[in-house]
Amino acid sequence: MAERRQLHLGAFMRPVSIHTGAWRYPGAWPDANFNFPRLVRLVQTLERGKFDAFFMADHLALLNMPIESLRRSHTVTSFDPLTLLPALAAVTERIGLIATASTTYNDPYHVARKFASLDHISNGRAGWNLVTTANPDAALNFGHDEHMAHGERYKRAREFYDVVTGLWDSFADDAFIRDVESGIFWDPARMHVLNHKGPELSVRGPLNVARPVQGWPVIVQAGASEAGRQIGAETAEMIFAAGGPIADAQAFYADVKGRAAKAGRNPDHLKILPGALVVVGDTDEEARAKRAHLDSLVHYESAIGSLSSILGVDARAFDPDAPLPEIPETEASKSGRERAINLGRRENLTVRELAQRIGGYAGAAIVGTPATIADTMEEWLEGRACDGFNVMFPYVPGGLDEFVDRVVPELQRRGLFRREYEGTTLREHLGLPRPENRFFPRQARAAE
Amino acid sequence: MAERRQLHLGAFMRPVSIHTGAWRYPGAWPDANFNFPRLVRLVQTLERGKFDAFFMADHLALLNMPIESLRRSHTVTSFDPLTLLPALAAVTERIGLIATASTTYNDPYHVARKFASLDHISNGRAGWNLVTTANPDAALNFGHDEHMAHGERYKRAREFYDVVTGLWDSFADDAFIRDVESGIFWDPARMHVLNHKGPELSVRGPLNVARPVQGWPVIVQAGASEAGRQIGAETAEMIFAAGGPIADAQAFYADVKGRAAKAGRNPDHLKILPGALVVVGDTDEEARAKRAHLDSLVHYESAIGSLSSILGVDARAFDPDAPLPEIPETEASKSGRERAINLGRRENLTVRELAQRIGGYAGAAIVGTPATIADTMEEWLEGRACDGFNVMFPYVPGGLDEFVDRVVPELQRRGLFRREYEGTTLREHLGLPRPENRFFPRQARAAE
Incomplete structure (x- = not known):
């Protein structure tokens, strides 16, 4: 059993659920959006269920839907993920914490610094979901008259990624000596000034934060367009994929892993987790x-x-x-x-x-008994349609509790999912290597 | 005793101390910069000492000092305050949490959203120290060739304040109805779209976060220049002042409170807390x-x-x-x-x-026994040189523990400082009113 391919599970959540009717479901928490104790309860339940990560979307404007629908939606407001996740880090010990941050409406220095800080605070559990922001209304909140075009956004995103990862490498892992005797706190020879000047961005550096615990926080992406797939294959370590028929998922999986290999990467270091709304019952009916x-x-x-x-x-x-x-x-x-x-x-x-x-909720769903759900997940995993799932709960806390108390044990019984966390970092949960510092490579191990 | 003027205490901290030699002091924690458990220990000690707030500086570049000094300094790196403070909010219950954020190198939508999120997460304990950033190297990390001129920075800061507070007022306090029966989650008539178009900033709004628990997080400033004093008098609710001879502090206090009155504000709603390094001993020697x-x-x-x-x-x-x-x-x-x-x-x-x-550390210091320190604090408070202090500890945890265990009880004995928190929000600790929503004023209470 230990040899079986292992599922990875992320929880993709709006506090009240991704489903727009969820806040009216019996037992749901309509006030969860800004109720921190409820969110603590949610993330601690996910950690009890040994989830790889809690994954949080982001919006830089009200959702652009007609006001008649919007006033009925609990998704109108949300916490800033990079403010919520550090707080959740302080009340958990193992679960990964993935925040979405836009490359279109942010400065790379801030993004690098905040994720590096989150990674230190959580002791290596941070992930960055790199998005270019689809909602054109966001532009108006950031001093622009119109949204940046799709191609332009992806061009900036690619360069933004280079700058942020370069800033994370500002200090060698051993730069901070803190030698009380000599009075030398750190070694300037172990610091790199990035001096980036590109077509879209100009950032001198260095970052004023020590290198993150994980080297780099885990890079997550969700783009499905041609440009999105390509940047994902080149840079992502986890991809939030669309669901849909298994054949489509298999084609997507093969395409993206193939692109990763072509870009010179180990395809195993890129995990593909489609989103799925999971509804649990005693019977399928x-x-x-x-x-x-x-x-x-x-x-x-x-x-x-x-x-x-x-x-x-x-x-x-x-x-x-x-x-x-x-x-x-x-x-x-x-x-x-x-x-x-x-x-x-x-x-x-x-x-x-x-x-x-x-x-x-118009996306993919898995609806049935714990056994039916595990069957589907197993079929997708074995059929190379995915490396796991980003699970969405139909209502909280009930739908989350049902998944953790009934589906997780079934997956564990089948040997498809961990019974305990083996590592402490998100990289370790996902089976991803810690990136070398590009400016301070270690001696080749073979030479030791 | 209950009638005595009350001291307010903030703790202004670098994790290792503001003093550049502190990391070498016997018993100090040289590794506190990125060691979250140590910071939890610090803030929980401050809360035990009933401090009004933990106050965190910010730097958007390495400090610009010669490398020969910089490599000996523990202040070379630091957490992003808006990432650290939410985590500290999750492990405390009462103490205020003030983060510094620059108006020169940020977007107001992000600043409004992050502080609103922190205020919800902490249940009303957030404060924003509004700075314009003095270190010219920051410009190079944010795509600029040179630092914005002083006057320009203050012009932007004033408009930035208007935009951020306007965004906090996007929703009336009662906008979120969450009526499960009718299916109406919120009332669009209780939302205001800011539509700000000014000389420096253009931001449509609304903010996608409910109005903060405190209405607005507490506004803090530290500018000492003519422009800094004026914006402080017009907008600040707490001022981090320089120390120095008591006569200078009295003149500053009278000047700023006078400017506040002239701007139509109640001077009591602006608290002035000079910074002071406090070193405690059994004897003054x-x-x-x-x-x-x-x-x-x-x-x-x-x-x-x-x-x-x-x-x-x-x-x-x-x-x-x-x-x-x-x-x-x-x-x-x-x-x-x-x-x-x-x-x-x-x-x-x-x-x-x-x-x-x-x-x-070149700034003001109070050095002596608990009684000597309390004498000085009392003299300043009674002499209208301040409303309290932003205390800096010479080394941590020792210097902090000595203050909390020995100076705080002496201040309490004299009736100058609270024995228990009376309120739950930072505004309540500081005796500040909750701002009305400018777009949704309540009915005048007199008319009820």
């Missing part, structure tokens, strides 16, 4: 009923707006309690439209049910 | 001997450089073990030069001792 109940809590007014926009037609005209009528070709994205139509047919959903499903 | 020992740990090579630059002559030529010779008029700042010369005469110091005193 009960789990589906829970999901249906959750979806039913999405207000029809906002749900039908989401469905209309995916279909490219005004779905308000349809009978909410009848199946979806024939939909003509429209200007809307073909794949999204077809996915919605097929979902309605396959599960025999009414217009209302389909709208609420899509308005609640 | 023992305390002075501790200070002398601490100073002697400053390496002569860096100390004599500091003295040379203050005097404007090459002091390396002097006999280190003789008194300071006559110093001619030079180009160096007259006040600094005269202060150094007078200090040497008054305390009968050798060139070496004078250099080490100035190289260790």
